[in-house]
Amino acid sequence: MSTPSAPAGVIRGTVRDAAGAPVAGARVAFAGGPVPLPDVAALTDGEGRFALTAPAAGTYTVVCRAGGATAAARVEVTAAPAAARPEDVRADLRLG
């Protein structure tokens, strides 16, 4: 949710159900990353969207849960040296 310095990227995505409809109120959090991460969880908005801060370059595991269904994705954030703004990375999740 917060990071101690300018982040390397922002992981944006949408959570959808098995039929492809966006899921509001799904819980999305990191299950792993290249550095210690704040232990918060995001709730998706009315269109199923979320945006998580990736503080450093590396591989992140993003998981989501809504009802009894879960989904996970691994995403790579690459550090852009002296980037003016954090890299935007997509991580769309489909609940099983």
Added chain:
Amino acid sequence: MPQDPHTPVSSDPAAGLLPADGQPVSQPPGTGAGGEPAPGSSTGTEPVEGYELPEAPEADPFAGPVADIGEASFGRPSDPETVHGPDDRVQITNTCVYPWRVHCFLEITAADGSAWLGTGWFIGPHTIATAGHVVHIKNSGVPGRDGWVRSIKVWPGRNGSTVCYGPVVSTSFRSVTGWTANGDENYDYGAIILPTDLGAQTGWFGFGVWSDADLLQVTGNIAGYPADKPYATLWYDARRIDSVGPRKVYYDIDTFGGQSGSSVYRIIGNDRYGIAVHAYGGARVNSGTRITTPVYNNFAAWKA
């Protein structure tokens, strides 16, 4: 004002973080309405039926390659998990009794309207301790998100659809500049001030400052609201403290997103005392902001 990068630092223990006489100091818990809580077990854990303190693995110096020293600061370089090895967490369902009702499920609305989940714990009648990043967002990279959160909805002792108390909505928060200005994880703590004295019913945990040697002998307990479990359910785990830093406590107690702000606490007899505020999931261990003398003094002021 930016700090001078030539500001000297030292490996000696930082002055003023622990009591000068070496003696622990603590604020007492309060149990709220109802009977006395059960005492802790002989291993320093909560007396939860079916729960046993996981065995700490024996360290084997010949088991593998020596870790890069960078891992000490940044964790393992790839794919760490905040649940380490077997998932030892157990669900707590009698959440309407002390000590479980001290733990609060938090729904947070950030400045940009985004919604988040966290955990807090009563330290007084109207004060809930939590992580700094729960009440104030720093360097998110998302326009409009940084700064104090708009509001937090608080449910003490919630168990899924079972609501024991609340919710109470707060828009009054506390933290310190080490977090709000610098985003330094060593200062990642804060508080939620409630508009009511709901804590007089739920009770609260004490908190205290203990030496490194003392903390390294302690079983750390964490209860919180992880997002990988059914919504708004309380989960508990415990383990011996792994290591301590001047402003941090490290432990292999399983946590997950949603548990930021949980109490890392010890049990002495019938009494529960916070020793740190859980904040980060890491590679080998998770970590929280240690209750040092300055943290103690701020918590004492914020609970007044």
